[in-house]
Amino acid sequence: MSPLATRRRGRERAILAGRAPSRGDAAGDTLTELRLLAETAGAEVLGEVLQRRGSVRSSTFLSKGKIEEVRTLTGEQNANLLLLDDDLSPAQNRNLEEDLKLRVVDRSGLILDIFARRARTREARLQVELAQLEYMLPRLTRLWEHLSRLGGGIGTRGPGETQLEVDRRRIRERIAKLKRELEGVVRERRVQRRGRRSCHKVSLVGYTNAGKSTLFNALTRARVYVEDQLFATLDPTTRVFAASGGTRALLTDTVGFIRKLPSHLVASFRATLEEVSEADLLLHVVDASETDPERHIEAVEAVLEEIRALHRPRLLVFNKIDALPDEVAWLGLRARYPGASFVSAATREGIPELREAVLHRIEEESRQERPVDGRAPTA
Ligand SMILES: Nc1nc2c(ncn2[C@@H]2O[C@H](COP(=O)(O)OP(=O)(O)OP(=O)(O)O)[C@@H](O)[C@H]2O)c(=O)[nH]1
Ligand SMILES: [Mg+2]
Structure with missing residues (x-):
């Protein structure tokens, strides 16, 4: 496909x-x-x-x-x-x-292809197939128009058009079926999340390859897949990452974002991305060694906006500080992003401080917006 x-x-x-x-x-x-x-x-x-x-x-x-x-x-x-x-x-x-x-x-076709190679679980496969079919549908029309024009005239037009209609209908039926199955996945995930309502939920977001999974492993001692490739992670993984004085927090690692992420993909990854839009705190991980981190930050914020998560409390985390060329680059980043955390998931530099910052922040957020039982205020 x-x-x-x-x-x-x-x-x-x-x-x-x-x-x-x-x-x-x-x-x-x-x-x-x-x-x-x-x-x-x-x-x-x-x-x-x-x-x-x-x-x-x-x-x-x-x-x-x-x-x-x-x-x-x-x-x-x-x-x-x-x-x-x-x-x-x-x-x-x-x-x-x-x-x-x-x-x-084109760019969307290529990104979809990578997602298709990466998809391992049923959920990821359903989501990717849906996005691929939505992408294909208008292209299929063109393909058949093109073929019937090439053949031209008697004998080709009829079958061409009929075949196009058949193909389109089959794709639409498949899309409808995938959407129904994905609704089931969304429901399952909601039930799971309901079970975790008393915990604070923190989600890692960021540009692909920023080091989210490495940071996830550093914070939780898990061993999720890390790779110097784009879109190494497609499925969300959740682990307990902190418990201090009654604060239980769960951390979720999920799919990376990219500039111009195909909107079909964003739409079909709804089940996966709901983790993000419902998090109490987002850790926005940025690769500090990138030449233009602001460009990546903006791309991530654009996707957050698309999934209606831009309003969630956020903490900017610059990762890979071990890979910064010199002290000047490091000071430059600090001056430009004063509220941010700076870590290296690889050397663990800054990890204890990040953990503290996250705990502090979720306690602050929960004091502001929720009563002690963890539910949102009713009024
Ligand atoms: N130098 C350095 N490299 C790091 C650090 N953290 C992660 N990396 C490397 O960056 C690459 C990407 O890491 P991942 O953790 O897979 O990144 P990700 O953000 O989860 O990527 P996707 O799942 O593909 O979106 C890997 O080669 C890591 O080894 C760090 O602190 N310093
Ligand atoms: Mg990853």
Whole structure:
């Protein structure tokens, strides 16, 4: 089902394309994330093409000149895939593929593919399949329109259209079925959470690869999966992480966010993300060694807004301080984010202080908004 699944035998040979950085952006940084995504999806990156901002062509996204550049590179490198850093409309995707005679996968398609590879549990599989089908539905229409136009005339149009209708109906039926199953998952999770109502709930959120799972392990002594790849975690895991003087707190590790996370994914990961929107405190984990942490912070806040969790109490936690280049970088961050915590989940530096800060904060929050039994005030 995944866009890249058809050619998994050999490694995919990919060319990347994206928009050149606008003034003020770190140069050379633009396609770094796409390269990581491509590699996480198992592709080999053989070349890159950058298009000037503002020169997007509505029919193909890439300008004529850039299409020729891609064509040349593809020939030279014997590439079999073009990966776009942006999202394409179904029509742009098809036009580019036709013009280049090359498979084209956009940013959402690529992220969906990675999620599909990562999904292990029933819940994650249901959520990813739903997002994939929603993504496919409008593209399927285009595909059949395209085929019936190619064949043209008598004998092809009828069956083409009929087949399209059949396929669409089957996909819609499957979508409806997945939604029903996911409703069941949402209900199960709600029941589970009800059982934990007397505990304070803390959720880790942050950009993918920020070190959330490593920090989760450091705070709870659990051993969840940690990997230097994007979207290592898809399923939420919850553990007790602190109990002092009657304060019981649970910590949840969950899926990472990314710039332009496909909205189908956000919507279908509702069961997973409800953990976040109902947390008493969010620990927003940021990779301190990133060149532009603010960009990641903003991307995470955009997703929090989408899942209606931006209003939850939040604590900013800079992780990987061991990987900061020098003292100046460290002081710069401290000055810029005075309320934040600074830790290294790897060396455990700052972990005891973070634990204290979290406990202090949840006690403060609960004094403000709830009576002692842990339920929200009724009035
Ligand atoms: N140097 C350094 N590396 C770290 C630290 N914490 C995590 N890492 C590394 O960062 C990478 C990502 O860590 P994860 O804990 O999997 O990150 P995550 O935020 O859970 O990522 P996803 O689940 O993919 O969203 C791994 O290679 C970790 O070893 C740290 O404090 N210092
Ligand atoms: Mg993780």
